[in-house]
Amino acid sequence: MDWLFFLIQVLNGVQYGLLLFLIASGLTLVFGILQVINLAHGSFYMVGAYLAFWLVSRTGNFAIAVAAGVPLAVLLGYLVEKLMIRFLYERDHLTQVLLTYGLILIFNEAQRLLFGSDVHGVPTPAIFTAAIPLTDNLQYPVYRIVVSVVCLVIVAAMAAVIQKTRLGMYIRAGSTNREMVQLLGVDMRRLSTLVFAAGAGLAALAGIISAPLSSIYPGIGENILIVCFVIVVIGGIGSIKGAFIAALLVGLADTFGKVLMPEFASVAVYAMMAMILLWRPQGLFGRA
Amino acid sequence: MTQTKLSRRAVLGGAAAAAAIGTLNAPFVLAQPARLKIGLMLPYSGTFAALGNNITDAMLLAINEKGGKLGGREVQWVRLDDESEPSKAAANANKLIVGEKVDILVGTVHSGVAAAMVQVAREENATLIIPNAGVGAATGALCAPNIFRTSFSNWQPAYAMGKVAGERRHQNVVTITWKYAAGEESVQGFKDGLAAGGGKVSKEIWIPFPNDEFQAHLTEIASLRPDAVYTFYAGGGAVKFVKDWDAAGLKGRVPLYGPGFLTDGVLRAQGAAAEGLETTLHYVEDLPNPVNQRFKADFKKTTNRDVDVYAVQGYDTGQLLVQGLEAVKGNAGAKREFYAAMKAAKIDSPRGPWTFSKSQNPVQDFYLRKVVNGENKYQSVAVKGLDDPSTGCRMA
Numbered sequence: 001m002d003w004l005f006f007l008i009q010v011l012n013g014v015q016y017g018l019l020l021f022l023i024a025s026g027l028t029l030v031f032g033i034l035q036v037i038n039l040a041h042g043s044f045y046m047v048g049a050y051l052a053f054w055l056v057s058r059t060g061n062f063a064i065a066v067a068a069g070v071p072l073a074v075l076l077g078y079l080v081e082k083l084m085i086r087f088l089y090e091r092d093h094l095t096q097v098l099l100t101y102g103l104i105l106i107f108n109e110a111q112r113l114l115f116g117s118d119v120h121g122v123p124t125p126a127i128f129t130a131a132i133p134l135t136d137n138l139q140y141p142v143y144r145i146v147v148s149v150v151c152l153v154i155v156a157a158m159a160a161v162i163q164k165t166r167l168g169m170y171i172r173a174g175s176t177n178r179e180m181v182q183l184l185g186v187d188m189r190r191l192s193t194l195v196f197a198a199g200a201g202l203a204a205l206a207g208i209i210s211a212p213l214s215s216i217y218p219g220i221g222e223n224i225l226i227v228c229f230v231i232v233v234i235g236g237i238g239s240i241k242g243a244f245i246a247a248l249l250v251g252l253a254d255t256f257g258k259v260l261m262p263e264f265a266s267v268a269v270y271a272m273m274a275m276i277l278l279w280r281p282q283g284l285f286g287r288a
Numbered sequence: 289m290t291q292t293k294l295s296r297r298a299v300l301g302g303a304a305a306a307a308a309i310g311t312l313n314a315p316f317v318l319a320q321p322a323r324l325k326i327g328l329m330l331p332y333s334g335t336f337a338a339l340g341n342n343i344t345d346a347m348l349l350a351i352n353e354k355g356g357k358l359g360g361r362e363v364q365w366v367r368l369d370d371e372s373e374p375s376k377a378a379a380n381a382n383k384l385i386v387g388e389k390v391d392i393l394v395g396t397v398h399s400g401v402a403a404a405m406v407q408v409a410r411e412e413n414a415t416l417i418i419p420n421a422g423v424g425a426a427t428g429a430l431c432a433p434n435i436f437r438t439s440f441s442n443w444q445p446a447y448a449m450g451k452v453a454g455e456r457r458h459q460n461v462v463t464i465t466w467k468y469a470a471g472e473e474s475v476q477g478f479k480d481g482l483a484a485g486g487g488k489v490s491k492e493i494w495i496p497f498p499n500d501e502f503q504a505h506l507t508e509i510a511s512l513r514p515d516a517v518y519t520f521y522a523g524g525g526a527v528k529f530v531k532d533w534d535a536a537g538l539k540g541r542v543p544l545y546g547p548g549f550l551t552d553g554v555l556r557a558q559g560a561a562a563e564g565l566e567t568t569l570h571y572v573e574d575l576p577n578p579v580n581q582r583f584k585a586d587f588k589k590t591t592n593r594d595v596d597v598y599a600v601q602g603y604d605t606g607q608l609l610v611q612g613l614e615a616v617k618g619n620a621g622a623k624r625e626f627y628a629a630m631k632a633a634k635i636d637s638p639r640g641p642w643t644f645s646k647s648q649n650p651v652q653d654f655y656l657r658k659v660v661n662g663e664n665k666y667q668s669v670a671v672k673g674l675d676d677p678s679t680g681c682r683m684a
Contacts, residue, residue, distance in 0.1 A: 005511040012503040108333070117337030119524045121531065121557035131537055138510035139537030214500070215527035215557060219334045223498070255504040258495065266496030 008134055009255055015144055017251020018151035019213075022206040023224055024231040024243050025158060026199030032238015033175040033195050036085060037096050040103035041228065042221030044200040047073055048207020049216045050111060053120045062125035062212070069208045070201050077200025081193045089178075089192065108218065117218050122211040147209050154202070158240055171195065175238050230269060234276050236286025245284055323364040324618060326609075327384035329395030329405065330419075332369040335498070335523040336397045338553055340369075343419045343602035345591045346583075347394070350606025353586070358609055359618025366390055370401050377404035385414045391620040392417065394605060397598075399423035399442070399470040406430050415620065415627075419605040420598060424473045427649035429680030433627050436648045438608055438635070439601040440570055441676040442470050442520075445547035446477030448568040448654035448670040449518065453478075453545055454485015458515040461487060464505055465520040467494040474520040474547060490514065500528045506536040517542055522549035527557045534561035548572070548657060551664060553596045565659045570650070571597040571639040572657045572666045580638035595638070604637045611635075647678035 027041045048069060055065035080103065088096050124143045131139035162168035170191055173181045182188045207220075214220075231250055235242025250269050257268025264271075276284065330340035344367075351358065366388050370380055377400070384390050385408060392415045396402050402421030407430070409416035416435045418426055422442035426435060453461065461482065465471035471494070479489050491512060493505055509517060517538075521529050526549065533539055539561065548569025551562055573584070573595060583603060587595045608630055615629030616622045631644050642652040654674050656667040 002511070005507060008507045009504055012507060016501055016503065112333070112337075117333070117341065119335070119338065119527050119554050119557045121527050121559060123559055124535075131535065133537070135510060137513065137538065137541045138507065139535075141535040144535075213532075215524040215531070215554075217335055217524035217527075218337055220524075254501065258504045259508055262494055266499070 004135065008138070008140075009259060010252070011140070013252035013255035014248060015148050015251070016255060017248035018148045018155075019206065019210055020227060020231060020251055021244050021247035022151045022154055022209075023203055024228040024235075024247055025154070025240060026202035027228050028232045028235060028238055028240065028243045029171075029195055029202075030199040031232055033171055034085070034089065034192050035178075036088060036196075037093050037100065038085075038196075038199070039097060039100040039225065040080070040107065041100075041199065041203055042223075042225030043104050043107035044073060044077065044203035044221075045207040045224055046107065046111065046221035047076060048204030049211045049214075049220055050115055050207075051204065052122050052208040052211035053115070053216050056122050056211075062122075066205070066208055070205050073204030074197045074201040076204075077197035078193060080200070081196035085196060086189065086192065104222070107221070111218060120216040122216065124212040143212060147213065150209055154205075155244055162240060227269070230273050232283075234273050234283055236280075236283030239283070239285035242283055242285030323362040324358055324392075324613070324620060325364045325366060325388065325390045326358075327366045327368065327388060327390035327393045327395070329368045329370050329380055329384055329393060329401075331372045331397050332367070334372050335525075336372045339397045339420065339523070339598045342553075342591075342593070342596060342599040343397070343605070345593075346587060346595070346599035346602035347419070347606035347609075349586060349590055350603045351610060354610045357618075359613035359616060361613075361618035370396050370398070372396075372398040372401060374398070374400035374404060377401040378408055381405045381408035382412075385409070385412045391415070392609070394419060396421055399473075400468060402426060403430075403469065406432075406435060409435055415623070417605055417608065419601045421470075422473065423469055424676075424679070427645070427647040427676060427681060428678050431647045431678065431681035431683050433648075433683065434623070436608065436630055436644070438604045438650065440652070441649050441678075442473035443477035443480070444652075444674055444676055445549075445568050445570065445654055446474040446518075446520070447481035447484075448656075448674060449545050449547060450478040450481020450483075450487075451485045452481075452566075452568065452656055452670050453516055453518065454482040454487035456485075456487070456516075458482070458487045458543075460490045460513075460515045461518060462491045462493060462509055462512055462514040462516075463489055463518045464493040464509065465495070466497040466499075466525065468497045471497075471520050475518070478518050478545075489518075498525060500525050502529055502532045503536075506532060506538060509542070510536070510538065514542060517544050519544065519546045519550065521546070522552075523554065526550050527554045530558045530565065531561045539564075548597060548664070551657075551659060553598065555659065555662060555664070559662075562659045563662070566667070567657050567664070568654050568670045569597055569657060570642075570652045570654055571600050572655050572664050574663070574666050575638065575640065575655075577638070577640060579636055583638040597639075600638045604635050604639075604642075607635050607637070608633055645675050645678065646683055647676065647681040648683070649676045649678065651675045 030036055030038045051069040052065045128143040128146050130142045133139045170186050231246045235246035253268050253272045258265040331337055332340050394417050397420045399421045402418055403423050406426050410432050418437040420439045422440050424441050427437050463475045546567050548567040550567050584595050611633045612626055612630035616626045635642050640653055642650045645651045653672050654670045656670040657664045658667050
């Protein structure tokens with residue numbers, strides 16, 4: 001592998017990692033701040049992917065899919081939190097796992113009733129169909145770069161909200177001591193609803209913008225869920241910074257695992273997780 | 289506490305009522321001639337769900353065309369979603385064969401699941417008809433008189449593609465597929481065909497199933513500068529691979545070959561990325577034979593979906609059941625006669641007529657197809673009357 005192809009592989013790994021971050025960020029928020037294990041997080045990703053497919057095939061316009069799809073997913077997250085999740089904050093994790101697993105089944109069945117079990121694809125938005133030639137026989141689709149840029153913008157926006165705003169202060173405080181923040185007069189119920197809905201929106205946004213890069217099929221959410229949990233655990237539960245670093249590490253480990261040691265490609269990510277957890281059991285940026 | 293007692297009583301009462309209804313119904317059921325029980329162990333969820341549904345509906349179509357009975361008996365279908373999950377396969381097959389006591393078991397799509405079904409069918413000496421999974425051992429090392437396959441072996445379409453590629457003198461061919469039984473057998477078939485035609489594979493890339501982030505591998509392929517690439521994917525993986533191949537700019541620069549599963553059932557999702565793809569398979573939608581024309585119209589009428597190779601295989605499974613059970617008047621228990629009748633069956637299929645090999649796998653023509661304007665178009669017969677090597681089969 002010469003240096004040019006090495007650089008291209010780094011690009012591949014970073015791009016994959018950024019996309020993974022977008023999905024995992026919502027999960028780590030909900031996990032860290034609400035202390036809820038949300039197995040249905042992957043379902044919101046699936047909802048996003050199918051919304052993209054449905055809206056694009058109806059309107060032919062990808063911008064509409066993003067503009068309408070994300071609010072719809074946020075609304076869905078809002079309703080799920082209001083009607084179900086909020087009754088579980090005081091319960092143990094097993095109850096949460098049972099409920100959110102049930103939600104996976106409901107979302108999957110709803111998907112089957114609405115869209116059937118065919119495999120679908122979403123065309124790349126027309127303005128981003130170009131590609132940048134890298135070598136004489138390889139090019140890099142512009143849309144992949146656009147997706148990476150969107151992910152970076154989200155990273156910056158999340159960091160700004162959480163570090164610089166009053167809302168972010170409440171979120172950070174709430175993740176440390178829920179009762180204390182409540183006693184100080186912050187409406188934790190409303191804050192929880194907001195965080196959960198935002199998490200759903202982030203997952204759906206990831207589903208929407210990655211739709212043109214992938215295929216849309218039943219069960220698409222579960223495949224992504226496991227790697228997201230790996231990222232959350234490596235990064236440290238509730239840490240956005242941790243999730244970001246972990247997502248890049250997973251993206252690079254996956255890419256180079258495939259190329260350098262194909263026999264062990266499927267375990268490369270998990271081996272890395274095991275090593276990091278041996279070194280820091282609480283994750284890279286988790287509180288012990 | 290009172291509430292608990294009340295609800296318990298209600299539950300007991302309900303159970304008693306249910307039991308009473310059961311008793312009342314029992315003589316009723318016995319008075320009718322016993323129905324033939326056929327188990328369908330197919331994927332009705334997940335990546336392969338569309339395949340399972342097409343197989344099921346086309347099989348029912350073939351049987352309903354002959355009056356909806358098999359050998360004069362009514363049929364009771366027992367459907368079970370195998371979820372394409374090999375770890376549950378043996379338990380699921382046992383549930384149908386031992387638990388439900390089905391007379392015949394039909395399944396499935398995923399090769400790993402089918403391999404477990406073959407094992408259970410051999411242990412229980414149960415009749416198994418495989419309507420898709422191409423796992424080689426089913427009609428190879430694990431072949432048995434009670435196991436039939438109406439589809440293909442993974443080796444077959446791959447061999448046909450290899451032969452075509454070999455005749456084009458490709459000396460530096462890269463293969464890329466998931467690392468699972470079907471992928472390995474497919475690559476072996478391709479290599480055999482390629483060698484027969486005079487070509488050579490220079491590198492095999494294996495990806496863990498069902499990982500579909502291909503970017504790293506596409507970069508690697510570009511760096512290897514091959515004459516051609518052979519790939520084996522189906523369903524969601526096929527859509528993703530073909531789209532990524534196009535987006536990476538490899539399309540048009542390196543010929544991409546594969547068995548027909550690369551495009552079948554997923555062409556619309558692949559869109560323009562699939563244009564010009566050449567594949568080999570035992571079926572293509574525009575075959576001109578009258579059976580195919582009639583089948584396409586009838587399937588559309590009953591399901592409002594278009595046919596694909598999976599539907600054809602389901603249809604032929606239905607035809608095989610009709611012929612085999614006709615010969616034994618619906619007595620699936622008369623195994624020697626039943627199997628002899630099925631083995632001798634001449635299936636007038638939409639893919640063209642075919643018969644069983646000694647290992648009970650179809651001997652059939654393979655066609656070279658090409659995607660033109662979003663549809664697979666017949667190009668030529670790649671290999672005529674292709675048998676399977678049936679390596680290790682003692683019946684062959």
